[in-house]
Amino acid sequence: MNKFETELKAGNFITSECIHCNKIIWPPSDYCDNCFGKVIWRKVSPNGKLIEWSKKDNDILCIAEFENSIRVIGKLDSKNVMPKPGQLIKFVKSTFNDKPGFFFVQD
Amino acid sequence: MKKVAVVGYGNTKFSKNELSIESLLLESTKQVFDTTKNLSQDLIDGVIVSTNDNSKYLGAILSELSGIKPKISHTVEHLCSSGSSAVISGFSYIASGLANTVLVTGADKIGNPGQILEWDKSRGEYNHPIYWASMFTKAHKRQFDTTDEELAIVSAKNHKQAIDNPNAYSHKPYTISEIMNSENITDDLRILDCSYLCSGSSSILLTSEENAKKFTDEPIWITGIGQKTNSASFTKNELTTSSSTVTAANNAYKMAKINPQEIDTAEIHDAFSVCELMAVEDLSLTEKNTGASYIRNLFNTENRKINPRGGLIGAGHPLGATGISQIVEVTQQLQNMAKKRQIPNVKKGLVHNMSAASTSSTVLILES
Numbered sequence: 001m002n003k004f005e006t007e008l009k010a011g012n013f014i015t016s017e018c019i020h021c022n023k024i025i026w027p028p029s030d031y032c033d034n035c036f037g038k039v040i041w042r043k044v045s046p047n048g049k050l051i052e053w054s055k056k057d058n059d060i061l062c063i064a065e066f067e068n069s070i071r072v073i074g075k076l077d078s079k080n081v082m083p084k085p086g087q088l089i090k091f092v093k094s095t096f097n098d099k100p101g102f103f104f105v106q107d
Numbered sequence: 108m109k110k111v112a113v114v115g116y117g118n119t120k121f122s123k124n125e126l127s128i129e130s131l132l133l134e135s136t137k138q139v140f141d142t143t144k145n146l147s148q149d150l151i152d153g154v155i156v157s158t159n160d161n162s163k164y165l166g167a168i169l170s171e172l173s174g175i176k177p178k179i180s181h182t183v184e185h186l187c188s189s190g191s192s193a194v195i196s197g198f199s200y201i202a203s204g205l206a207n208t209v210l211v212t213g214a215d216k217i218g219n220p221g222q223i224l225e226w227d228k229s230r231g232e233y234n235h236p237i238y239w240a241s242m243f244t245k246a247h248k249r250q251f252d253t254t255d256e257e258l259a260i261v262s263a264k265n266h267k268q269a270i271d272n273p274n275a276y277s278h279k280p281y282t283i284s285e286i287m288n289s290e291n292i293t294d295d296l297r298i299l300d301c302s303y304l305c306s307g308s309s310s311i312l313l314t315s316e317e318n319a320k321k322f323t324d325e326p327i328w329i330t331g332i333g334q335k336t337n338s339a340s341f342t343k344n345e346l347t348t349s350s351s352t353v354t355a356a357n358n359a360y361k362m363a364k365i366n367p368q369e370i371d372t373a374e375i376h377d378a379f380s381v382c383e384l385m386a387v388e389d390l391s392l393t394e395k396n397t398g399a400s401y402i403r404n405l406f407n408t409e410n411r412k413i414n415p416r417g418g419l420i421g422a423g424h425p426l427g428a429t430g431i432s433q434i435v436e437v438t439q440q441l442q443n444m445a446k447k448r449q450i451p452n453v454k455k456g457l458v459h460n461m462s463a464a465s466t467s468s469t470v471l472i473l474e475s
Binding site: 028054071 | 339
């Protein structure tokens with residue numbers, strides 16, 4: 001597993017960032033996609049926005065956006081309220097078992 | 108830059124059969140030799156394979172199995188648009204003078220690994236294409252008030268058109284009601300709104316202008332090529348338009364010096380119903396927010412202009428073969444050889460092939 005996956009497994013949702021270009025590098029990478037300098041790694045802010053959603057069986061899945069640039073698909077606990085694009089959501093948990101798992105709640 | 112023509116082709120039936128990738132590749136290649144006049148192995152100096160299969164060195168293997176000793180031979184993988192990408196490679200070798208005549212063969216097996224892009228961690232646990240298709244569909248419904256019936260019409264049309272394609276995976280017609288009531292994969296996607304993975308192989312033979320008439324009386328010219336890759340990760344996409352398709356189409360029209368209204372038929376990458384509604388708009392075949400009414404009108408008037416062979420939904424989607432099979436169809440339409448599928452007076456055709464939720468798109472223009 002790479003650093004991103006190892007941290008996801010530990011419950012930490014992290015991203016790479018280039019300090020020189022002041023730019024989040026997403027998807028995560030060892031080098032900046034602009035200047036090819038070394039990145040730093042840091043936690044992603046848990047406060048995000050719902051972009052779109054659908055439902056599979058009893059699970060609500062959604063595209064969530066964090067820090068205006070990082071988008072991932074994860075499972076949303078909607079607390080039985082119909083989700084709406086643009087609404088605020090919060091990252092609460094990540095897993096990694098062969099593939100990543102992202103978990104959100106309505107804020 | 109030399110002119111490049113399609114002068115031969117072959118197509119296997121798309122099926123659930125578990126054939127080896129090598130057998131599939133050879134099957135459509137054999138058809139090229141069986142049906143192209145004056146073709147012998149020594150005249151082919153390029154062999155390009157497109158596939159998502161994990162087998163190695165398939166360009167050389169197909170060359171050996173076919174008795175060809177080409178100057179150039181390799182494999183191209185670009186997920187669902189591997190086929191059209193391989194054709195661009197073949198075109199480029201001929202246009203530049205590096206090769207004279209190139210065989211491009213694509214194939215995949217039913218269980219091929221190309222539908223999951225494991226690298227894309229932003230998809231989380233939802234890495235199957237049905238999830239991005241669900242998001243596209245939900246967003247399209249939200250933005251354009253698209254109905255389940257309008258989505259089902261795409262599938263009904265393409266299944267109906269596939270009945271006249273002897274190589275199609277599906278020969279079963281479905282009513283709009285049957286499609287709307289088919290199994291829910293997610294809340295936004297029904298099983299009959301999805302294309303089928305299957306086994307299949309397609310080949311084309313490309314050559315330069317000076318050789319074209321040796322192989323066929325009706326060469327079909329590749330006059331426009333556009334390709335655009337925006338990203339690999341799905342989540343950088345817009346959800347109701349494919350900007351990679353828009354850019355690829357504009358570049359292809361520009362190269363061919365034509366406008367979208369001149370297109371007589373188009374093979375479009377309908378991996379899911381919503382993709383066809385998006386594509387006819389992104390290719391400028393109809394205006395924005397008129398995709399659903401445009402397709403409904405074609406369906407009601409039995410006009411086969413879009414996806415005459417049945418598209419991916421009706422014909423099936425053996426990834427590495429799909430782009431090449433689309434080119435075979437447009438070639439047959441331009442040669443007036445499409446039999447029951449023939450659209451009258453086709454002079455200009457378009458192929459649209461894309462990958463990984465339209466993160467990358469290819470558009471080709473073909474003319475008689």
